[in-house]
Amino acid sequence: MTKSLLIDLSKCTGCRSCTVACKSWNKLEPRIENRNQDEIRKAVEKAKGTDKFSDNEFTYIHEKDIRNFYKRQCMHCDDPQCVKNCPTHAIVKYDNGAVVVDKEKCEGVGLCAQVCPFGVPVMGEDKKPVKCTLCYDRITQNPVLEPACVKACPSKALKFGDIDEMKQYASKYKYVYGGGVNDSYNSSVIYASNIPFEEIDFKVAEVHNIANVLDAIKHPVGVLSILGGAALVGLKIYGDRKKKVQEGEK
Amino acid sequence: MDIDKILLWGLIISSAVIIIVSIQPYILGTEPTIPGTGMIVKIFSIILGILFVVGVVYVIKNKTWKKYKGMTLFAYALGMLSIAFLLFTGLLVGNYSGFLPASVDLSQSIDQILIPLRTISIYFAIAGIIMLLSVILKPSLRT
Numbered sequence: 001m002t003k004s005l006l007i008d009l010s011k012c013t014g015c016r017s018c019t020v021a022c023k024s025w026n027k028l029e030p031r032i033e034n035r036n037q038d039e040i041r042k043a044v045e046k047a048k049g050t051d052k053f054s055d056n057e058f059t060y061i062h063e064k065d066i067r068n069f070y071k072r073q074c075m076h077c078d079d080p081q082c083v084k085n086c087p088t089h090a091i092v093k094y095d096n097g098a099v100v101v102d103k104e105k106c107e108g109v110g111l112c113a114q115v116c117p118f119g120v121p122v123m124g125e126d127k128k129p130v131k132c133t134l135c136y137d138r139i140t141q142n143p144v145l146e147p148a149c150v151k152a153c154p155s156k157a158l159k160f161g162d163i164d165e166m167k168q169y170a171s172k173y174k175y176v177y178g179g180g181v182n183d184s185y186n187s188s189v190i191y192a193s194n195i196p197f198e199e200i201d202f203k204v205a206e207v208h209n210i211a212n213v214l215d216a217i218k219h220p221v222g223v224l225s226i227l228g229g230a231a232l233v234g235l236k237i238y239g240d241r242k243k244k245v246q247e248g249e250k
Numbered sequence: 251m252d253i254d255k256i257l258l259w260g261l262i263i264s265s266a267v268i269i270i271v272s273i274q275p276y277i278l279g280t281e282p283t284i285p286g287t288g289m290i291v292k293i294f295s296i297i298l299g300i301l302f303v304v305g306v307v308y309v310i311k312n313k314t315w316k317k318y319k320g321m322t323l324f325a326y327a328l329g330m331l332s333i334a335f336l337l338f339t340g341l342l343v344g345n346y347s348g349f350l351p352a353s354v355d356l357s358q359s360i361d362q363i364l365i366p367l368r369t370i371s372i373y374f375a376i377a378g379i380i381m382l383l384s385v386i387l388k389p390s391l392r393t
Contacts, residue, residue: 085365087343088288089281105281107288109347114361211362218366222277222373229377232328233384236321 002097002188004166004179005134005147007071009193009200011157014061014069021152023047025135028056031125055124058132059149064201071149071158072203074099074120074132075178076188081207082112082121082129084215091129097163097188098134117205134188166190177204254314257305258386264298265333265375268340276369288347295340302333318385325381332371332378339364339371 022028030043047056051063059073076099083091083099090105091112101112101121108127121129135147139160145151146160159166163179170176170192177197179190185205191197197204271290274282284290309315318326342364345353 081362085362087275087365087368089275089279107347109343111343111346111361111364114346114356114358115364117358206358208359208362210359211366214363214366214370218369218373219277222370225370225374225377226380229328229380232321232325233380236325236384239321 002095002163003134003139003160004097004163004188004190005076005150006159006161006166006170006190006192008157008159008173009070009191009195010173011155012069012071013155013157014063015154016061017152017154018071018149018158019057019059019061021148022059022132023056025138025148026058026133028058030056053120053122053131055122055130058130062201062203064199068195068200070191070193070200070202072118072120073189074134075118075185075205076132076134077117077205078180078186078188081115081117081211085111085115087111094136096134096136096139098136098139099188100133100136101129101131103128115211117207118203163188177202253308255386257301257308258382260301261298261305261330261333262379262382262386264294264301265336265379267294268298268336269372269375269379272368272372276365276372291340292344295337295344298333299337302330302337306330322385326385329378329382329385332374332381335371336375336378339368343368 028047030040030047032040032043035043046054050057051060053060053072059071061069062072063069076093076097078093080091080093080099083093086106087109088105088107090102090107091099092102093099103126106128108123110123110127110129112129113121113123121131124130135145135149138145138147147158150158150160159169167179167181167190170179170181170190173192173194175193175195175197176182177184177191177193178187180186181190191202193200268291271282271284271287274280274284275287315323315326341350342356342360344350345356
């Protein structure tokens with residue numbers, strides 16, 4: 001069953017309980033082993049909370065100003081560019097909607113970080129991508145459990161459940177992005193708001209059409225090229241034989 | 251066997267190795283089961299690149315392309331172009347994997363087409379190998 005995370009921007013207060021819960025569940029504390037004092041100080045400073053994705057921030061509150069902000073995180077797209085563009089197939093879109101990186105298969109190519117339409121994955125200190133996993137380990141361990149951020153949200157701005165239920169909930173709002181609601185982007189994460197997304201500096205997907213076209217034609221074009229090559233070779237052999245026959249006749 | 255043929259065989263064998271290990275991830279879309287696929291592709295890409303450059307320089311310098319005529323020349327040219335394309339897409343993917351000493355930040359639109367382009371280049375390289383083999387191997391044609 002596909003699950004969805006709904007972010008109700010009309011209820012979000014920007015308290016950052018979600019980011020703290022995320023760090024706690026995913027153990028995103030700064031690494032201190034085998035580091036000197038200076039390095040530890042820098043690592044702690046880095047982990048204090050920034051306005052960008054990093055090893056220590058799988059989600060953060062993006063603020064346009066004090067009144068306009070939203071929780072940024074991986075959209076867990078239905079047709080993820082990161083999955084399609086991973087040469088080692090280390091990223092998987094699971095049936096429950098979560099898009100998760102398998103670090104053991106990952107070879108650190110980094111294309112996922114480049115192609116993401118939302119600029120979400122970043123390459124961590126181990127040269128492997130880091131991003132929200134929709135608490136895949138939590139939600140698969142026990143179907144009753146929800147992602148840590150959802151559990152921690154005091155204003156109930158975050159909801160987690162069956163995607164159809166979340167879409168129905170979101171349809172009450174004037175502006176919806178994600179879940180394929182109102183022909184918006186297809187993803188497992190849905191944003192619902194009563195104010196236009198432009199007012200909160202919301203980053204929409206940047207998927208370039210040529211990528212979709214190339215992805216659709218790559219196999220047919222490839223097979224045609226092999227057949228074309230074989231046909232060319234056949235023509236060449238025919239031509240050589242004809243020449244030889246003509247020379248033989250002479 | 252002349253140098254031209256040795257270089258062509260080198261190109262064919264190196265490309266074939268890269269294609270074989272790349273079929274699973276790029277064409278079948280499954281996880282590579284051959285261990286060390288990435289390293290094999292990197293090593294043979296270097297070999298292929300060196301052979302390609304040496305081959306092109308040798309052909310131009312000694313004008314050995316003149317011994318091919320008509321369809322044979324066409325097949326030879328297409329075969330070499332397909333290998334050049336395979337090398338080019340390999341460089342683009344290698345740009346991000348740390349294979350190259352320096353990396354260039356390409357636009358997102360180019361990044362999103364890298365893997366489909368690599369898939370197409372592998373198909374083209376299969377066709378290219380078929381064409382290059384037809385140039386090297388001359389089947390005996392009884393009249």
